[in-house]
Amino acid sequence: xxxxxxxxxxxxxxxxxxxxxxxxxxxxxxxxxxxxxxxxxxxxxxxxxxxxxxxxxxxxxxxxxxxxxxxxxxxxxxxxxxxxxxxxxxxxxxxxxxxxxxxxxxxxxxxxxxxxxxxxxxxxxxxxxxxxxxxxxxxxxxxxxxxxxxxxxxxxxxxxxxxxxxxxxxxxxxxxxxxxxxxxxxxxxxxxxxxxxxxxxxxxxxxxxxxxxxxxxxxxxxxxxxxxxxxxxxxxxxxxxxxxxxxxxxxxxxxxxxxxxxxxxxxxxxxxxxxxxxxxxxxxxxxxxxxxxxxxxxxxxxxxxxxxxxxxxxxxxxxxxxxxxxxxxxxxxxxxxxxxxxxxxxxxxxxxxxxxxxxxxxxxxxxxxxxxxxxxxxxxxxxxxxxxxxxxxxxxx
Amino acid sequence: xxxxxxxxxxxxxxxxxxxxxxxxxxxxxxxxxxxxxxxxxxxxxxxxxxxxxxxxxxxxxxxxxxxxxxxxxxxxxxxxxxxxxxxxxxxxxxxxxxxxxxxxxxxxxxxxxxxxxxxxxxxxx
Numbered sequence: 001x002x003x004x005x006x007x008x009x010x011x012x013x014x015x016x017x018x019x020x021x022x023x024x025x026x027x028x029x030x031x032x033x034x035x036x037x038x039x040x041x042x043x044x045x046x047x048x049x050x051x052x053x054x055x056x057x058x059x060x061x062x063x064x065x066x067x068x069x070x071x072x073x074x075x076x077x078x079x080x081x082x083x084x085x086x087x088x089x090x091x092x093x094x095x096x097x098x099x100x101x102x103x104x105x106x107x108x109x110x111x112x113x114x115x116x117x118x119x120x121x122x123x124x125x126x127x128x129x130x131x132x133x134x135x136x137x138x139x140x141x142x143x144x145x146x147x148x149x150x151x152x153x154x155x156x157x158x159x160x161x162x163x164x165x166x167x168x169x170x171x172x173x174x175x176x177x178x179x180x181x182x183x184x185x186x187x188x189x190x191x192x193x194x195x196x197x198x199x200x201x202x203x204x205x206x207x208x209x210x211x212x213x214x215x216x217x218x219x220x221x222x223x224x225x226x227x228x229x230x231x232x233x234x235x236x237x238x239x240x241x242x243x244x245x246x247x248x249x250x251x252x253x254x255x256x257x258x259x260x261x262x263x264x265x266x267x268x269x270x271x272x273x274x275x276x277x278x279x280x281x282x283x284x285x286x287x288x289x290x291x292x293x294x295x296x297x298x299x300x301x302x303x304x305x306x307x308x309x310x311x312x313x314x315x316x317x318x319x320x321x322x323x324x325x326x327x328x329x330x331x332x333x334x335x336x337x338x339x340x341x342x343x344x345x346x347x348x349x350x351x352x353x354x355x356x357x358x359x360x361x362x363x364x365x366x367x368x369x370x371x372x373x374x375x376x377x378x379x380x381x382x383x384x385x386x387x388x389x390x391x392x393x394x395x396x397x
Numbered sequence: 398x399x400x401x402x403x404x405x406x407x408x409x410x411x412x413x414x415x416x417x418x419x420x421x422x423x424x425x426x427x428x429x430x431x432x433x434x435x436x437x438x439x440x441x442x443x444x445x446x447x448x449x450x451x452x453x454x455x456x457x458x459x460x461x462x463x464x465x466x467x468x469x470x471x472x473x474x475x476x477x478x479x480x481x482x483x484x485x486x487x488x489x490x491x492x493x494x495x496x497x498x499x500x501x502x503x504x505x506x507x508x509x510x511x512x513x514x515x516x517x518x519x520x521x522x
Contacts, residue, residue: 294486301482308502336485339495341478341502341510 014038024100027107028117032057032075035116044123046093057119062091078104079114090121099125148245151231154238156181156195168224168247170217181243184214186221202228203238211248223252270296272303278310279380281373285318293329297336304342311380312337315373317348327362334367343383345369347376402430409441410511412504413464415457416449424460428467435471442511443468444504448479458493465498474514476500478507 017025017038024041026034033056037049045052045060052059057075058068066088078084083105090100102121109115141149141162148165152158157180161173169176169184176183182195189195189212202208207229214224225248231240270292273281282300286292300312314330316322334344346369349357357364370376405412411434413427435443445464450457461477468475476499480488488495499514501507 297486298482301485304502305482310502310506332489335495336482336489339477339480339485339488339498339500340482341480341500341506 022122024102024119024121026057026119026121028057028075028119030114030116032072032117034060044092044098044121045090051093060090062089062097065089065097074104075117078117079106082106087124098123099128146246148243150243152181152199152241152243154240156199156241159240165245168216168222168245169214175217186213186215189213198226198228199230199241202241203230206230214245222247222249224248266292266295270299272300274303274307274309275313275377276381276384278308278384279313279377280304280307280309280311281313281315281377283315283318287320288326288329290325290329293333297329297333300333301336301340304337304340309342311343311345311383313345313347313373313376313380315348315376316346316353317350317373319353322353322356322360322362324360324362327357327360327364331364331367343368345376345379347371347373402427404430404434406434406438406440407508409438410444410508411435411438411440411442412444412446414446414449415461419450419457419460428464431464432467432471435468435473440473441515442473442508443475444507444511445475445477446479446504446507447477447484448481450484451481453480453484453487455491455493458488458491458495461498462495474499474511474518476507476510476514478502478504 014036017036017040019039021040021043024044025038026041027036029035033054034052037047037052041052042048056068058066058071061071074084074086083103086100086102086104088100088102089097090102091097100121101124102119105118105120106114107116107118141160144162144164145167146164148168149162150158150165151160157178158176161171161176165176166172180195182190185194194212198208198210207227209225209227211223211225213221214226215221225246227244229242230238231242233239271283273283275281280300280303282296284296288296303309304312314333316330319326330346334346337344344367346364346367349369349371368379370379403414403416405414411431413431415427431443434440443464445461447453447457447461465475465477478501480500499510501510
């Protein structure tokens with residue numbers, strides 16, 4: 001009666017084991033010979049029970065990857081530790097291999113001696129290849145040292161940190177993981193909720209790029225270019241963001257330097273000199289393009305207003321060639337000066353310039369012109385003097 | 398807008414100051430006041446001060462030209478004073494025709510200029 005109970009329990013147990021698919025659950029004798037071959041093992045390896053039962057466990061493992069001695073060693077370790085995990089390749093009947101995660105558990109007889117083992121293995125190839133891909137990703141991110149490439153969760157909390165980020169912001173991973181990304185923002189941007197706005201923009205547009213000030217660990221600021229992209233799950237919900245940032249301080253400084261130098265050159269190239277009371281001289285040197293001409297007109301008119309200059313001498317002896325554009329610029333300057341009430345005199349007109357102006361059909365109108373600066377200056381003084389004479393005459397009148 | 402047109406008289410000269418935003422009604426009022434005054438006192442010159450105008454567009458330029466034309470028909474001369482640098486640049490860039498308009502740096506020089514113009518004109522009579 002009792003024996004029948006044990007038998008039926010055993011049958012039920014074997015049926016249960018047999019119904020487990022995806023797992024290879026095999027009983028081994030103390031030497032590692034396979035004793036049972038349930039359904040799951042058949043499915044996983046392709047071997048039938050006839051081909052396997054009574055054969056050594058080593059047949060399931062490719063000998064080049066897992067030699068027989070190693071496998072026997074693993075059995076001894078399992079016997080000692082009580083439980084042992086083996087991760088390695090297993091061979092299928094058709095010669096293909098899969099990455100198996102197996103657990104060996106010894107079965108003890110009444111006298112505590114090992115009477116056999118149970119091997120539970122399953123195919124984790126997919127998980128392994130994913131893990132390898134993931135590790136590759138991480139290594140790739142770690143290899144990027146000039147860029148900060150980090151992951152944020154949907155709320156903007158930092159989830160990952162790479163060496164590039166550490167170089168850029170000086171923080172180590174421990175100091176930032178779990179903190180909100182706004183810790184890298186300047187005061188006013190934190191107050192205005194810039195980080196949230198950027199994430200919202202990235203969610204809307206699928207990608208958001210910007211430039212702005214960010215703060216390093218030591219409190220110093222740097223000009224950063226930032227690209228933010230949302231990470232979405234299968235349902236399309238945003239689960240986080242990938243942020244790529246780069247230090248643009250150097251480029252920005254370069255740009256500012258170039259701009260400053262350009263301004264200085266423009267400033268230097270448009271000097272206005274007061275040579276006499278109410279007489280200004282504007283020596284024009286080099287080619288006049290529209291940017292320079294605009295700048296020149298502006299600084300001249302401002303000087304006219306400041307000095308209340310009555311006469312301006314435009315000296316063009318330093319202009320290599322007069323073409324229609326240059327003449328047009330000059331005439332505009334002269335007209336603007338006239339509207340302010342100032343008379344212009346052109347000076348430094350060389351013979352070839354005079355020929356060119358006439359040949360080009362440039363109409364200089366009533367503009368007074370002199371060959372030399374000296375002549376122009378004499379004319380200017382006479383014009384200013386005439387005004388003063390008027391004043392005297394009227395004072396006496 | 399200004400209810401009173403700011404006009405001043407110095408001898409034979411009338412000084413009119415343009416300032417603020419000019420609309421059609423204001424312009425008409427100014428034109429009426431200036432022409433009336435020129436005729437009434439037989440003025441020789443009109444000095445138009447635009448230094449109070451920060452912006453001069455083609456509308457304002459036309460207003461000035463019209464005023465100059467009316468003054469001229471009444472037998473007087475006129476000059477514009479106080480065109481700001483930015484205004485001068487705008488007028489030139491807009492290509493507003495201003496060739497016929499006489500200008501001076503400030504009121505003092507504008508007065509001299511008016512006197513010279515009057516004398517020149519008188520010489521031709």
